[in-house]
Amino acid sequence: xxxxxDKAKSASRVLATLSGSERNRILREMAEALRxxxxxxxxxxxxxxxxxxxxxxxxxLMERLMLDEKRIESMAVAIEEIAALKDPIGKVxxxxxxxxxxxxxxxxxxxxxxxxIYESRPNVTSDTAALCFKSSNGCVLKGGKEAEASxxxxxxxxxxxxxxxNLPKELIAxxxxxxxxxxxxxxxxxxYVDLIVPRGGEALIRFVSQNSSVPVVKHDKGQCxxxxxxxxxxxxxxxxxxxxxxxxxxxxxxxxxxxxDSTIALEVLPLIKEVFDRENTRLKGCEQTREIISVEKASExxxxxxxxxxxxxxxxxxxxxxxxxHIVRFGSSHSESIIxxxxxxxxxFMNSIDASTLYVNASTRFTDxxxxxxxxxxxxxxxxxxxxxxxxxxxxxxxxxxVYGKGQIR
Amino acid sequence: xxxxxDKAKSASRVLATLSGSERNRILREMAEALRxxxxxxxxxxxxxxxxxxxxxxxxxLMERLMLDEKRIESMAVAIEEIAALKDPIGKVxxxxxxxxxxxxxxxxxxxxxxxxIYESRPNVTSDTAALCFKSSNGCVLKGGKEAEASxxxxxxxxxxxxxxxNLPKELIAxxxxxxxxxxxxxxxxxxYVDLIVPRGGEALIRFVSQNSSVPVVKHDKGQCxxxxxxxxxxxxxxxxxxxxxxxxxxxxxxxxxxxxDSTIALEVLPLIKEVFDRENTRLKGCEQTREIISVEKASExxxxxxxxxxxxxxxxxxxxxxxxxHIVRFGSSHSESIIxxxxxxxxxFMNSIDASTLYVNASTRFTDxxxxxxxxxxxxxxxxxxxxxxxxxxxxxxxxxxVYGKGQIR
Numbered sequence: 001x002x003x004x005x006d007k008a009k010s011a012s013r014v015l016a017t018l019s020g021s022e023r024n025r026i027l028r029e030m031a032e033a034l035r036x037x038x039x040x041x042x043x044x045x046x047x048x049x050x051x052x053x054x055x056x057x058x059x060x061l062m063e064r065l066m067l068d069e070k071r072i073e074s075m076a077v078a079i080e081e082i083a084a085l086k087d088p089i090g091k092v093x094x095x096x097x098x099x100x101x102x103x104x105x106x107x108x109x110x111x112x113x114x115x116x117i118y119e120s121r122p123n124v125t126s127d128t129a130a131l132c133f134k135s136s137n138g139c140v141l142k143g144g145k146e147a148e149a150s151x152x153x154x155x156x157x158x159x160x161x162x163x164x165x166n167l168p169k170e171l172i173a174x175x176x177x178x179x180x181x182x183x184x185x186x187x188x189x190x191x192y193v194d195l196i197v198p199r200g201g202e203a204l205i206r207f208v209s210q211n212s213s214v215p216v217v218k219h220d221k222g223q224c225x226x227x228x229x230x231x232x233x234x235x236x237x238x239x240x241x242x243x244x245x246x247x248x249x250x251x252x253x254x255x256x257x258x259x260x261d262s263t264i265a266l267e268v269l270p271l272i273k274e275v276f277d278r279e280n281t282r283l284k285g286c287e288q289t290r291e292i293i294s295v296e297k298a299s300e301x302x303x304x305x306x307x308x309x310x311x312x313x314x315x316x317x318x319x320x321x322x323x324x325x326h327i328v329r330f331g332s333s334h335s336e337s338i339i340x341x342x343x344x345x346x347x348x349f350m351n352s353i354d355a356s357t358l359y360v361n362a363s364t365r366f367t368d369x370x371x372x373x374x375x376x377x378x379x380x381x382x383x384x385x386x387x388x389x390x391x392x393x394x395x396x397x398x399x400x401x402x403v404y405g406k407g408q409i410r
Numbered sequence: 411x412x413x414x415x416d417k418a419k420s421a422s423r424v425l426a427t428l429s430g431s432e433r434n435r436i437l438r439e440m441a442e443a444l445r446x447x448x449x450x451x452x453x454x455x456x457x458x459x460x461x462x463x464x465x466x467x468x469x470x471l472m473e474r475l476m477l478d479e480k481r482i483e484s485m486a487v488a489i490e491e492i493a494a495l496k497d498p499i500g501k502v503x504x505x506x507x508x509x510x511x512x513x514x515x516x517x518x519x520x521x522x523x524x525x526x527i528y529e530s531r532p533n534v535t536s537d538t539a540a541l542c543f544k545s546s547n548g549c550v551l552k553g554g555k556e557a558e559a560s561x562x563x564x565x566x567x568x569x570x571x572x573x574x575x576n577l578p579k580e581l582i583a584x585x586x587x588x589x590x591x592x593x594x595x596x597x598x599x600x601x602y603v604d605l606i607v608p609r610g611g612e613a614l615i616r617f618v619s620q621n622s623s624v625p626v627v628k629h630d631k632g633q634c635x636x637x638x639x640x641x642x643x644x645x646x647x648x649x650x651x652x653x654x655x656x657x658x659x660x661x662x663x664x665x666x667x668x669x670x671d672s673t674i675a676l677e678v679l680p681l682i683k684e685v686f687d688r689e690n691t692r693l694k695g696c697e698q699t700r701e702i703i704s705v706e707k708a709s710e711x712x713x714x715x716x717x718x719x720x721x722x723x724x725x726x727x728x729x730x731x732x733x734x735x736h737i738v739r740f741g742s743s744h745s746e747s748i749i750x751x752x753x754x755x756x757x758x759f760m761n762s763i764d765a766s767t768l769y770v771n772a773s774t775r776f777t778d779x780x781x782x783x784x785x786x787x788x789x790x791x792x793x794x795x796x797x798x799x800x801x802x803x804x805x806x807x808x809x810x811x812x813v814y815g816k817g818q819i820r
Binding site for chain 2 (some may be wrong): 352
């Protein structure tokens with residue numbers, strides 16, 4: 001493992017010698033290579049699918065695992081879109097002249113070698129490899145066991161393009177030991193790996209955060225809330241609530257709990273029940289909710305659960321302060337929204353809650369690199385440092401200071 | 411410990427309710443309180459000094475430990491200067507409107523609770539507490555055992571000011587268990603502590619980086635180099651080399667090794683010997699150096715040693731590529747400088763080396779928050795993420811996105 005990572009580290013230094021246009025040309029070659037290998041990729045994917053059905057993987061996982069011509073074409077297009085992004089490297093982020101006349105430039109540079117741990121969807125392999133290559137980083141990828149053959153061939157196709165361009169194939173490497181022990185070793189190798197990005201189940205993320213000596217930007221759970229204030233436009237609130245829950249319940253930026261101001265509960269809860277019944281949403285409610293509408297009982301544990309399914313908790317709270325208390329207790333610092341026309345109430349909500357993204361009068365579903373206009377997304381960070389919330393390709397860069405003098409001493 | 415940190419975390423939330431001018435007024439009160447307690451502080455410091463001399467602490471440590479009226483006055487002035495800094499919280503770092511008309515603001519916010527581990531100098535206690543308070547962060551301080559009484563009374567004086575202002579004293583807390591075991595516990599408490607800043611010996615920093623589940627910004631060793639290129643102005647080079655080594659050898663931004671281009675070695679090395687002999691610098695050299703001037707032999711280990719003393723390694727290298735290879739192998743990514751009039755050589759040096767700060771024609775001693783114009787310095791980060799190089803008070807902030815909609819759904 002150490003030998004392998006040492007090679008990945010050395011390989012990453014080679015990238016500094018490539019210009020942006022060279023990197024983009026190679027990325028476009030990678031997209032073409034994926035297209036040219038469509039049939040081989042589908043064959044390898046069939047092995048994973050067969051194993052998956054033998055091992056009785058859940059239908060939703062099988063659906064995410066499956067590759068067909070259309071999906072491989074989207075993977076190729078995604079790489080071309082990444083090639084078209086503005087170069088994130090070499091940007092002068094700030095610049096100034098000091099009192100003694102030193103000219104200082106703060107310039108964006110690659111991070112080095114990035115370890116990425118993810119699950120099921122094989123397109124993450126090509127997306128992530130392309131994002132890292134675009135930003136001049138080496139990457140060590142650890143995909144899910146269920147997608148082993150698919151990830152293997154995708155990485156192989158990309159590596160062939162590297163070799164054809166006289167670049168070391170270790171720039172895009174699959175972790176050789178893809179077991180939990182392999183991951184345990186990887187996250188201790190801070191002399192070779194500069195950043196670990198774990199995306200996946202809570203247990204994996206907890207394990208990585210607790211044990212990594214490499215800095216971690218995690219992509220963890222989204223326990224998101226929507227609060228309907230007494231000063232809300234009720235029709236907007238209902239529309240937004242439905243969108244935030246139903247449009248894609250498996251996304252981390254979907255809500256799990258809807259909070260309703262007690263002063264409007266009697267009026268609004270029946271409307272809520274009506275719109276969500278229409279969406280076949282399973283509703284659970286607190287005691288006060290159940291005095292007004294007939295829904296299942298929500299337990300304390302329910303308020304702490306990321307359903308990732310079409311299930312919604314309802315809770316009556318005492319105004320914005322009640323909403324804030326609930327969210328401080330149960331929120332996961334991901335995305336929180338308030339529906340209100342009152343500017344003071346909105347600002348109180350947005351300033352009191354420590355989450356990556358706070359909304360007024362909009363759906364939490366917008367917490368997304370694409371929706372933010374970042375062009376491509378590494379993921380949604382639930383870490384507090386380095387990158388927070390939607391993480392664009394800038395999240396794969398750090399900086400150095402370049403200082404220009406003319407003989408200054410201290 | 412957990413109960414204590416839970417209180418620190420809750421206390422940190424109270425800070426959000428204070429305006430910038432309230433924080434500044436309280437900081438100025440803290441400065442006054444230090445002045446008013448000068449005699450008590452000197453008395454407590456005398457206990458540390460007595461223990462230090464019983465335990466035969468090194469003279470340099472004793473010198474750093476000592477507090478007198480003048481030093482306490484500087485501590486008070488430092489707090490007043492921090493009060494005078496621009497508020498780092500609530501700054502709109504970026505802002506834009508998305509395609510669907512959402513107005514997004516990226517706003518600076520406090521990190522939360524910051525654990526700071528440091529040694530000897532008691533003024534770090536008040537400096538750091540003030541920087542954290544200014545940036546609305548709670549702090550948990552763990553100073554050196556040798557400064558226990560001094561740090562204790564300084565923290566106590568600051569806490570009295572908090573209490574007088576109806577603020578929880580846990581906003582500025584000393585770690586109750588200041589042993590290695592206490593530190594080991596602290597760095598695993600990621601539910602309460604958001605950032606650990608270790609400043610101190612290599613062993614401590616290694617221990618913290620390897621074991622912390624809390625993100626770490628480390629302030630580690632500075633293995634810095636100066637390279638004299640064949641196209642250098644030799645008189646500038648000599649002046650800068652002396653400054654970078656001699657002005658304050660114990661600082662992390664001082665150089666340990668001087669690299670000389672082989673094509674000018676015969677001419678320059680005798681001059682180097684002359685200027686450094688005048689400064690009583692102990693010189694060690696590589697084989698090629700010793701063929702030209704008479705100095706001690708430098709071992710491989712010497713090239714890897716941060717002397718923190720008036721000792722300098724000399725090495726002859728083959729041009730800028732030789733200098734880069736040496737620095738890639740031995741550098742600690744802190745500060746590296748090239749002396750040259752050639753712009754292509756300078757850019758090659760600055761672009762090829764991954765260090766926080768790269769210089770052309772200036773002393774490495776400028777890697778410093780004050781010299782960069784940051785006003786106050788948390789330290790000099792040798793981490794790659796979050797904060798790199800001189801770390802101003804902005805290093806104690808993170809951000810959130812505030813998104814303003816008018817009913818948008820996805």
